[in-house]
Amino acid sequence: MQIADFALERYFARWEFAVRHLLCASDVEGWRMADLLALADEDARARWAGLRLGYTESTGDPALRAEIAHLYATLEPADVLVFCGAEEAIFCLLTVLVGPGDHAIVTWPGYQSLHEVARAAGAEVTLHELREADGWALDVDRLLAAVRPTTRAVVVNAPHNPTGMLPEPGEWRRLGEACAAAGIRLVADEVYRFLEHDGRAPLAAGADLAPAFVSIGVLSKSFALAGLRIGWLASRDRDLLARCAAFKDYTTICAAAPSEVLGLVALRARATVLARSRAIVTANLARFDAFLAARPGFATWVRPAAGSVGFPRLAADLDADRLAADLVTAEGVLLLPGSRFGHPGNHVRVGLGREDLPAALERLAAFLDARGIA
Numbered sequence: 001m002q003i004a005d006f007a008l009e010r011y012f013a014r015w016e017f018a019v020r021h022l023l024c025a026s027d028v029e030g031w032r033m034a035d036l037l038a039l040a041d042e043d044a045r046a047r048w049a050g051l052r053l054g055y056t057e058s059t060g061d062p063a064l065r066a067e068i069a070h071l072y073a074t075l076e077p078a079d080v081l082v083f084c085g086a087e088e089a090i091f092c093l094l095t096v097l098v099g100p101g102d103h104a105i106v107t108w109p110g111y112q113s114l115h116e117v118a119r120a121a122g123a124e125v126t127l128h129e130l131r132e133a134d135g136w137a138l139d140v141d142r143l144l145a146a147v148r149p150t151t152r153a154v155v156v157n158a159p160h161n162p163t164g165m166l167p168e169p170g171e172w173r174r175l176g177e178a179c180a181a182a183g184i185r186l187v188a189d190e191v192y193r194f195l196e197h198d199g200r201a202p203l204a205a206g207a208d209l210a211p212a213f214v215s216i217g218v219l220s221k222s223f224a225l226a227g228l229r230i231g232w233l234a235s236r237d238r239d240l241l242a243r244c245a246a247f248k249d250y251t252t253i254c255a256a257a258p259s260e261v262l263g264l265v266a267l268r269a270r271a272t273v274l275a276r277s278r279a280i281v282t283a284n285l286a287r288f289d290a291f292l293a294a295r296p297g298f299a300t301w302v303r304p305a306a307g308s309v310g311f312p313r314l315a316a317d318l319d320a321d322r323l324a325a326d327l328v329t330a331e332g333v334l335l336l337p338g339s340r341f342g343h344p345g346n347h348v349r350v351g352l353g354r355e356d357l358p359a360a361l362e363r364l365a366a367f368l369d370a371r372g373i374a
């Protein structure tokens with residue numbers, strides 16, 4: 001298999017653990033082990049204390065699958081397949097789902113594996129561009145106009161990385177109905193679900209819209225547990241899940257036993273876990289919004305509607321790649337230039353999930369002040 005470098009991940013491999021402040025992380029500040037374990041119920045405490053470090057069930061621990069199924073309106077535990085992160089779930093799903101002669105439509109700019117894996121599997125890919133001039137909105141009519149007789153999958157990431165786009169519920173259902181009527185699988189990457197801003201409700205999960213549709217989830221983002229590497233596919237199409245499970249025998253076989261128990265703890269305490277994430281992201285969204293309002297000479301943005309990232313556009317006299325490079329050198333603060341998504345606009349991704357965002361903004365302010373950028 002020939003696959004292009006994952007530009008964003010290569011950038012993080014270079015910088016993530018070498019900088020003072022990650023102002024572009026997409027995850028929420030990770031839980032400390034002791035704090036998470038303090039949320040465990042009696043059953044989970046017993047599972048943790050008595051855990052044997054052997055292989056686990058390749059489909060995922062049954063209790064974990066049951067808790068994941070509770071995140072959906074129509075699913076049972078058997079409709080859930082556990083992976084090592086959403087990344088593995090994406091890799092297995094798209095490799096199984098499409099091949100030479102097939103066509104897929106994928107939202108863009110976006111998380112590269114959503115389109116790159118389909119391409120590497122031999123499919124033709126049409127990128128559905130989200131446009132800043134439209135408020136980054138999903139354009140359902142334009143998307144459907146790209147459908148071909150060979151279209152097997154429509155892949156939508158919502159809440160969206162990097163723009164924070166959340167489709168209008170009516171448009172989301174309309175897309176689902178059109179895909180179902182055309183026999184096309186809707187694949188919904190929902191890893192930022194449950195981080196909706198300003199009182200918006202989560203969208204109906206893709207897997208709940210139609211039996212063939214697939215939801216991709218993970219504990220890394222809204223649940224603030226990236227280190228567990230627990231992700232999943234959810235779908236009522238159990239034949240598809242079985243094919244993905246068979247493919248997974250060639251990647252990781254099964255998840256890490258400690259991660260499955262810790263994931264169970266988090267999902268059973270999800271009200272507490274999600275409230276913490278929302279509190280962090282909501283406060284940071286207000287801070288970043290105020291920062292931009294006070295410095296129009298730096299950047300402007302379409303305020304994200306959901307998720308833990310946003311995609312401001314720098315002022316015309318600044319260059320996103322140059323500024324990110326100078327900022328990390330001068331202040332140890334990392335921004336992610338839009339070029340890492342292959343996006344030609346002058347944008348940077350900012351992350352709203354980290355507790356050191358106020359300190360990162362102070363350094364960014366000092367950097368801008370030193371250059372007379374207001």
Ligand SMILES: Cc1ncc(COP(=O)(O)O)c(C=O)c1O
Pocket residue numbers: 026084085086087088111157161189191218220221226231
């Ligand atoms: C849209 C999207 N999907 C999937 C992933 C992969 O999640 P993980 O790295 O936790 O497997 C990410 C990570 O940034 C993402 O932004």
